Amino acid sequence: MGIKLVSAxxxxxxxxxxxxxxxxxxxxSDDWIRQRTGLVSRTMAGDETITDMAIKAARECLEKIDREIIDKIKLLIVTTASYLQVVPHVSAAIVKPIGLAEEVLAFDINSGCTSFIYALDIVEKYLLKDKDQYALIVSSDKLSDYIDYTDRGTCILFGDAAAATLWAYEEQNEQIAIHKTLTAPDVLFRDGDYINMNGNEVFKFAVGNLPELISDVCRKANVDVSEVDLFLLHQANGRIIESVAKKFRSDDNHFPVRFQNIGNTSSVSLPILITQMIDEDKLQNARNIIFAGFGAGLSLGVILFKGIN
Ligand SMILES: CC(C)(COP(=O)(O)OP(=O)(O)OC[C@H]1O[C@@H](n2cnc3c(N)ncnc32)[C@H](O)[C@@H]1OP(=O)(O)O)[C@@H](O)C(=O)NCCC(=O)NCCS
Structure with a gap:
């Protein structure tokens, strides 16, 4: 018993x-940035807010969906770490503009770049109880509002974007999740107007923990690592993904890096990657898929999907 992706x-x-x-x-230099991160350019929202972007992504996601299904969306989770205002929450602000019924449980998750993994885990547990309902995750981050563009350690990394994914119950599928949270408030935090980050510590945390957690989740799910079709890792830095791939003697084919012209979009990077894998016809045929997110907290979450379609 698990969930399936309906639209993204x-x-x-x-x-x-x-x-x-x-x-x-x-x-x-262009050379330094390419070598250390893999990045070439980043998408910038300019005057658009996280709410504007969330509405655009969600509307397009629901465009092709029948009205009777939209009325069955009873859970809306917005993931974001880029609030302009803390109250009211973004999820409440978008319910009406995107056409959801008022009887929706709507809340935001702000756990940095790990938020999408937490949203997925909550959606799975929720839909297992209410099998006839649907759940929408809308991810929207605009970290450019909080970047000090004189700080070369952070300004080279982040981009702005939004994405939406719609989920339903699916008897044939199964998801297994593992989480790890450390109390390390001084590694990545917003200090007044700007994000302050010890990038190297986050880098070491990710590379040091991801391989073990990926192996653990496979063991727990009774799936051999060689049977995993896709490892979809938070697109924070190409070198982090390549380093983890190397530990499993794998490469871009199984550990895609697709953020070169988007940037690190925090909680949005994984749902964007889902849409990119659909464009590349990779998700349609995949059976076992691992999602992994990591970042502020420090936090790390890994989910193995046994079936996503
Ligand atoms: C930020 C990040 C790209 C920095 O790369 P790094 O290889 O760790 O680099 P370091 O911070 O160790 O710095 C190495 C050197 O490059 C310099 N440097 C840092 N940024 C630079 C830049 N943009 N251009 C040129 N040099 C730079 C440093 O000053 C340092 O110089 P030094 O050796 O003379 O002291 C990398 O740590 C990273 O991507 N971390 C993960 C970020 C992340 O996932 N954040 C979580 C939110 S998702």
Whole structure:
């Protein structure tokens, strides 16, 4: 018993911040950024807010869905770490604009880049109890509002985007999740106007823990690592993904890196990756898929999907 993906869309704003733009803003180089992160450019939301982007992504996701199914969406989770205002929550602000029924349980998750994994785990547990209902996750992050563009350690990394995924109960599928949370408030935090990050500590936390947690979740699910078709890892830094892939003697084919022209979009990177895998016809035939998110907290979550369609 588990869940399946019904619809997925991404919204990438038109604005761009390229490596050569950054070369003019801080002491860095295109070469350094490409080698250390894999990034070439980032999508920038400009005047658009996280709510604007969330509405665009959600509307497109629901465009092709029958009205009777939309009326059965009883759970709406927005994931974001880029609030302009803490209250009211973004999920409440978008219920009406995206056409959901008022009887929806709507709340936000702010656990940095791990939020999408937590949302998935909650959706699975919720739909197992209410099998006839649907759940919508809308992810929207605009970290450009909180980046100090004189700090070369953070400004090279982040992009803005939104994505939406709709989920339903599916008898044939199964999901197994493992989480790990450390209390490390000084590694990644918002200090007044800006994000302050010890990137290297996050890097070591991810590379140091991901392989073990991936192996653990496979063991728990009774799936051999070689039977996993796709490892969808938070697109924070290409080197983190490549390093984990190497530990499993694997490569881009199983550990895709697709954020080169988007940037690290925090809680949005995994649902964007879902849409990219659909575009590449990779999700349709996949049976075992691992999702992994990590970031502020420090937090790390891994979910193995035995079936997603
Ligand atoms: C931020 C990040 C790209 C930095 O790369 P790194 O390889 O860890 O680099 P370090 O921070 O160790 O710095 C190495 C050197 O490069 C320098 N440097 C840092 N940023 C630079 C930049 N943009 N351009 C040029 N040099 C830079 C540092 O000052 C340091 O110089 P030093 O050796 O003379 O002291 C990387 O740590 C990262 O992506 N971390 C994960 C971030 C993340 O996942 N965050 C969580 C939210 S999702």
């Amino acid at each position: 869309t991404r919204y990438l704003p038109q604005g761009k911040l390229t490596n050569s733009d950054l070369e003019k803003m801080v002491e860095t």
